[in-house]
Amino acid sequence: MEEGKAAENIASLLKKVDLNPNFNRKSSYFGPTFQSSRLIRKRTEPPSLVSLCLGVVGKHLEDIIADLSEIVICFPAQIKMAIAAISRRRKLLNDDVIISLADSSWEILDLSGSDVTDSGLMKVAELCKFLRAVDISRCNKITADGVSELIRYCKSLQTLRCGGCPRSDYTARNCLSILKPKLNDIEGDSWEELDTAEIGHGAESLRWLVWPKIDNNSMEILATECPRIIVNPKPSPFGFRGIELPIEALADIALDDSVVKDIDPKTWAVCGFTPRPVAPSASSPSELSMAEKFRLAFVERDTRLAPKRAKNARQHQRRAEREWMMTSTEGKALALASKARRSLHNKN
Numbered sequence: 001m002e003e004g005k006a007a008e009n010i011a012s013l014l015k016k017v018d019l020n021p022n023f024n025r026k027s028s029y030f031g032p033t034f035q036s037s038r039l040i041r042k043r044t045e046p047p048s049l050v051s052l053c054l055g056v057v058g059k060h061l062e063d064i065i066a067d068l069s070e071i072v073i074c075f076p077a078q079i080k081m082a083i084a085a086i087s088r089r090r091k092l093l094n095d096d097v098i099i100s101l102a103d104s105s106w107e108i109l110d111l112s113g114s115d116v117t118d119s120g121l122m123k124v125a126e127l128c129k130f131l132r133a134v135d136i137s138r139c140n141k142i143t144a145d146g147v148s149e150l151i152r153y154c155k156s157l158q159t160l161r162c163g164g165c166p167r168s169d170y171t172a173r174n175c176l177s178i179l180k181p182k183l184n185d186i187e188g189d190s191w192e193e194l195d196t197a198e199i200g201h202g203a204e205s206l207r208w209l210v211w212p213k214i215d216n217n218s219m220e221i222l223a224t225e226c227p228r229i230i231v232n233p234k235p236s237p238f239g240f241r242g243i244e245l246p247i248e249a250l251a252d253i254a255l256d257d258s259v260v261k262d263i264d265p266k267t268w269a270v271c272g273f274t275p276r277p278v279a280p281s282a283s284s285p286s287e288l289s290m291a292e293k294f295r296l297a298f299v300e301r302d303t304r305l306a307p308k309r310a311k312n313a314r315q316h317q318r319r320a321e322r323e324w325m326m327t328s329t330e331g332k333a334l335a336l337a338s339k340a341r342r343s344l345h346n347k348n
Contacts, residue, residue: 051262054079058086058267065092069100077103082263085256088114089268095120102127108248110255112161113138118146125153132156133248135255137164137210144174151178151203159248160203161210161255166288170296172211173218179203180226208233208249 047055057064061083064071072080080101087093087101093114106128111121112135121142125131131154136142151157162172181204209222209231222229233249248255288296325331 047262047264050079051264054082054086055264055267057083058090058263061087061090061092065097068097072101077105078259081106081108081256082259085110085260086263086268088112088256089260091115095123099123104128105130107131108133108255110135111139111142112136112164112254115141117141118143118149121146122149125150129153130156133159133161133246133255135161135210136168137161138168140165140167142168143171144178147171147175148178151206155205157203157205159208159210159246160206161251163211163213169211169213169215173215176218176221179206179209179222179229203229207243208246210249210251212251 065087072083075083080103084093084098084101087097088110091113093111093116095115095117098111098114098116098120102124104127107130109124109128109131116139118141121136126149131150134150134154134157136147147162162175163169206229209229210233211218211231214231219231222231230249232251233245235245235250247253325335
């Protein structure tokens with residue numbers, strides 16, 4: 001009897017127990033959904049399998065560069081661009097690598113700080129004709145010849161980044177004549193019959209030029225003779241002359257940042273990879289040596305004075321011929337014979 005009464009008492013007590021004594025049952029604000037949402041923390045999305053694979057490939061990129069052209073032959077264009085971005089950050093980007101990775105559907109090309117030369121740039125420009133933005137800043141091996149071929153093949157080029165080191169600044173100054181529009185001398189019956197491509201050439205589609213340390217003379221030349229090119233644009237909510245500023249024209253954002261944003265940065269900071277040794281110098285590491293400055297100055301002066309030297313050489317030759325005709329007996333005989341021949345010809 002006593003055991004039965006004890007069981008009944010326990011059952012009645014359990015019915016009166018309130019498992020949620022601290023919450024008002026009539027209030028919907030502190031419902032179970034709210035409580036569970038407070039306990040759930042924000043989780044970052046894990047990297048994709050493609051990003052993880054690219055990270056592994058990037059860490060061992062120097063081991064596969066010799067066979068890179070055969071390995072990436074079936075890779076999508078976006079994967080090729082990501083490998084190019086990693087190789088640029090690892091200081092492995094050169095002509096062979098960029099030519100092996102180049103894809104005809106590319107619209108951006110970031111070669112900044114690489115070892116790519118004019119030859120590599122020309123071949124890539126010939127293949128990737130739809131490029132809209134190109135970065136050749138801090139490229140010591142690219143000259144005006146490579147830029148000329150780039151503009152020749154890529155008719156949709158809108159943004160060009162250059163400069164960043166003395167050699168690249170020198171190349172940019174030599175490219176001013178390429179960027180400016182020029183008219184060709186063409187004979188025709190009427191202007192209506194001439195095509196635009198026949199009467200002019202230059203970087204017709206170029207709108208944005210990123211050149212951080214542009215000199216005042218170059219800035220004035222571009223502003224006067226090619227005002228459609230906006231140099232070093234700054235972000236503005238109103239745009240520039242009604243044109244929206246593209247992200248490719250912002251100097252503080254690398255062109256290929258969007259391609260590698262999901263890849264672990266440790267990929268291009270591999271342990272055991274040592275950059276090429278640089279000879280110690282008291283001046284800035286990006287500054288040209290005194291011998292190189294003298295060489296570039298001599299080349300520029302020699303190019304400027306070449307027409308004058310040729311003119312002087314022609315005048316000297318004509319003067320020597322006249323002196324020979326006046327002093328030499330043989331020269332006088334030839335001159336008299338020539339006059340006699342002309343007089344006979346006129347009489348006949």
